Amino acid sequence: MGLIRILLALAVVGTHCNSHPLLKFVGGLVAVQAFFVISGFYMAMIIDTYDSAKTFWISRYxxxxxxxxxxxxxxxxxxxxxxxxxxxxxxxxxxxxxxxxxxxxxxxxxxxxxxxxxxxxxxxxxxxxxxxxxxxxxxxxxxxxxxxxxxxxxxxxxxxxxxxxxxxxxxx
Structure with a gap:
């Protein structure tokens, strides 16, 4: 999941900069939306590993x-x-x-x-x-x-x- 998020982040950077066409493989809008969806699944998986909501918030921030x-x-x-x-x-x-x-x-x-x-x-x-x-x-x-x-x-x-x-x- 981490590798996919890195690729999506690079796609966003590629959209904001006139960089190599390979970085624009999905487009910025789709990359941002996909990144948030994947992050939502990831948060659901890891949130129970924290002692409290406060430690979760501090860790994420x-x-x-x-x-x-x-x-x-x-x-x-x-x-x-x-x-x-x-x-x-x-x-x-x-x-x-x-x-x-x-x-x-x-x-x-x-x-x-x-x-x-x-x-x-x-x-x-x-x-x-x-x-x-x-x-x-x-x-x-x-x-x-x-x-x-x-x-x-x-x-x-x-x-x-x-x-x-x-x-x-x-x-x-």
Whole structure:
């Protein structure tokens, strides 16, 4: 299962970069969907190996966070420049600046960022992320990190979903 997930991750990278055609063997959208389906089966298999939901959440988060924070810091220092980036985000309303700083440092809620923007100098929800000017996702250090936010949301829900499904299976 791990090898399939690696190949799917490479397919996503291949979609985002103009890389070798072999990396695009299934396309980005299909790769992301398949990756989440396989991850769901994997979570169902391993969740009982944890002592509690809390240890499960911490373990899953700590598998993502170190790699994310290294990539975010490299992006900040090498691509944006710290001073330039800080100058950009401080032009946002205070709540938006706080939210962007929080989500960039923790990964949490990056998926929600795709639906947030600035309207009348205030942080607002939008149906379509392109309707905002500027779109808030543009201030994410790693814009593709929204998938990690979604993954963390899934991890938070997984223990409860499995508990309900098992209860339904035993009562059937």
């Amino acid at each position: 700590m598998r993502l966070y170190p790699t994310y924070i290294v990539c975010a810091m490299l992006t900040l220092f090498l691509l944006h420049g710290v001073q330039n980036y800080l100058a950009q985000i401080t032009t946002l309303p205070n709540l938006a600046t706080i939210f962007i700083a929080f989500t960039n440092t923790t990964i949490l809620f990056q998926d929600i960022t795709m639906f947030l923007g600035i309207d009348n100098n205030a942080l607002s929800f939008f149906k379509y992320f392109g309707d905002s000017s500027p779109p808030l996702y543009a201030f994410l250090l790693i814009p593709q990190g929204w998938t990690l936010g979604l993954e963390i949301s899934f991890y938070i829900l997984a223990p409860y979903i499995l508990k309900v499904l098992r209860r339904l299976m035993w009562n059937s």
